[in-house]
Amino acid sequence: MIGFIIRRVLAMIPVLFLVALITFFLMKQAKGGPFDQEKEVAPSTIALLNRKFGLDKPAWLNTAEFNNRMSADGPFAAVRGLFDSQFGNYMLNAVQGDLGPTYASKGTETVQDKIKQTFPISLRLGLISLTFALVVGFPLGILGALRQNTIFDYFSLIISTIGFSVPTFVTGLVLLLVMSKVFGVAPIKDPSVWEGFSMSYFPPAIILGLGTMAYITRLTRSSVLEVKRQDYIRTAKAKGLGDRVVILRHILRNSLIPVITILGPAVAGLVTGSFIIESVFRVPGIGSEFIGAIGSRDYSMIMGSTLFFSLLVALGNIMVDLSYGLIDPRIRNS
C-alpha cells in the first residue's frame, strides 16, 4: 500500500515536468507579451520590466552564460549557467514552491498567494458539484436499473441525456437568465459572498456537476443491470435473501466498481468545467483567474495554475485508484 502510493507519487514528477515543458513551449509560440498595452510604453520601461521578470534571459538554454562560466568557474558552475534561462529558473524556483510573481500585479503578488486565495473558492465549488453529481447520479442510475423500462427509468434517462449532451455554458446561461428574469435574482457582485460556504455556490455547482451527474447516472444504470444478471446474484437469491439485502449487500458494491474508475476523469472534467462556469457566474475562483491570466499573457500565472491543475488531477487519480482497492478485494490483494 505505502509502496504503491510512493510509486504513484514519484510517477507524477515526469508528468508534471512534461506539462510544464509543453505549457511553456505553447506560451512562447503565442504572439504578444505581458506588457503589450494599447498605448505606447517607453522601450526603456519595457526593458526594465523584462529584466525584473527575467524575460531578458534566453527562453530555454543560456549557452552564452555556459561558455562564460566554463572558462571562468569550471564545469559545475557552467551547468548552472546553462540553465540560467527563463524555463530553467522557473523550474528551479517552482521545485522550491515559488511560482514567481504574477505579471498582472507587476510583481507585488506571487502566484502561490493568488492560488491560496482563489483555490478554496474553486474547491468549495468543486466539492459541492461532485457531491451533487454522486448523490443524485448514483441513486438515479440505481433506480433506473432496478425499475427498468418504467417511468423512473425514462425520467433518469431524460435527465442524464440532457446533462450529458447540453454544454455547461448553455445550461449555465439559461439558469442565469431564469434566475434573473423569472426570480429576479441579481448577479452577485459582492466578492465576500464567496468566502465561506453559502447558498450562492449551488447554482454554479449544480450546472458544473450536471455533466458528471449524467455520466454517473448512465454508468451506474448499466453497471447495476450488468451486476443484476451475474451468477452470484442468483446465488444470493437462492439463499432466500430479500430484495433489499440482495440490492444493498450484493448488487450495490459490485456496481460501484466501474463508477469509481470514471471519478478520476470526472474530477478532471470538473476542473476544466470550472473555467467556464466560474466566468459565467463570476465566481472569483482559480478558474476565472486562469482565464484572466490567458487574456493578459500573465505567463507565470498561466504556468503556475496549469501545474497546479495537473497536480490536482494526478492526485485525484491516485485517490481513485486507492478507493478502487477499498471496494474490490481482488485489486487490493494483487
Added chain:
Amino acid sequence: MAEAPLLEVKNLQVQFKTADGVVNAVNNVSFSVNRGETLGIVGESGSGKSVTSLSIMRLIPSPPGKIAGGQILFDGDNLVDFSESEMRKIRGNRISMIFQDPMTSLNPVLRIGRQMTESLQLHMGMTPKQARNRAIDLLSMVGIPAPDKRLDDFPHQFSGGMRQRVMIAMGLACNPELLIADEPTTALDVTIQAQILELLNRLKNETGTAIIFITHDLGVVAGMTDRVIVMYAGRVVEQASTNELFRNPRMPYTIGLLDSIPRLDGIQTRLTPIPGLPPDLLEKTNRCPFAPRCDFVQEQCWIETPSLRQVAPDHTAACLFDIDRDQRQVMAEKKIAEEEAALDAALEDVLAHEQAS
C-alpha cells in the same frame, strides 16, 4: 402405500418470450423425488435441466420466462402458487441449490464467511457468533483446511474446486430437505470432479438430504443416483432406476448417450456420439423431437409425438416402438457394414477409372 414423495413435479411447462417467439424450454415435465433419494437429471446442453431446477426454486428470470402450467408440489404445497415471501422462506432453507460455475457463483467483494453466515442468520435465527461457528463446522465438513482462517478470505483466494466446496457447504448450511446440484462438476478439472463427486456422495449419506443431481454426463450419475430421468428438448424421455436404465435403456436417445460413454470393460469398440443437433424449441410440432437424429426412425415418428409409457416395471420411456440396446448394436453394425460397402464401391470406381484412362 409408500410415503408421499418430498417433491412432485407435475406437467411443468416453462416458456420464454423472446424476440423470435415463444421458446418452450420445458414441456410437460413430470417427476418426483422421495425423501433422502438422489435423482439424476441427464440430458445434453439446452435440454431444459437448469430451467426445470430453477423453476422449482421459482428463480426463472421473469421476464422473459414464466411457468406456464403444471404443479410443483413440495411436501404437499404447490410452490407455483406461493408468494415471493413464502418462497423466500423455502429457498436456501428447505431447498437449496448449487450452481455450475463456482468461479462466478460467489460474490467477489464479500468474504466467504459473510456469504456463508447470511442464510444461517436469516433462516435459523443465529447470532453472528453462532453462525460463524456453524460456518467453520460446515467448511471443515466439506474438507477445507484451516476453516476458521479461510472464512475471512475472499472468493478469488480459493481454487475452483475449493469454491465448489464452499458452495456445497453453503447449500447444506440450513440442513435442507432437498439439495439441487446443477452440473456441480462440469466446470472443474477431471481429478477435481472426482473429488467433488466423492464429497457429495459422502455428504448425501451423512445428512440424508434428498438430492437432484443434474449433469449432461451419464457416466457421472452411475455411482451417485438412485433414479435417473433423461431429458431431451425440454421433455422427459426416459425414467427408471439407475441400474435399470444402464442395463436396459429403451429410448434411442438414452441408448445413444450410453454408447457414447467410454467403457472400461472394452466391450465397445467405437465411441459413438449422437450426430445432429437438438430441435428448435420455438416450433410446436407433433413429431418425435428425436426423429431427425434417431437411428430407428420410422414414418410414424414424423406424425406422432410419443408420450411416456411404461416399458418395464417402474420404467417409462417416450418412444413409439419397443427398442432396446441389442437392436442398436445390430443397427450400428449394419450401418458400419453399409458404410464400408459404400466406401469399397467408391474405391473400385476410382480404380476402374484409372485403369480405363
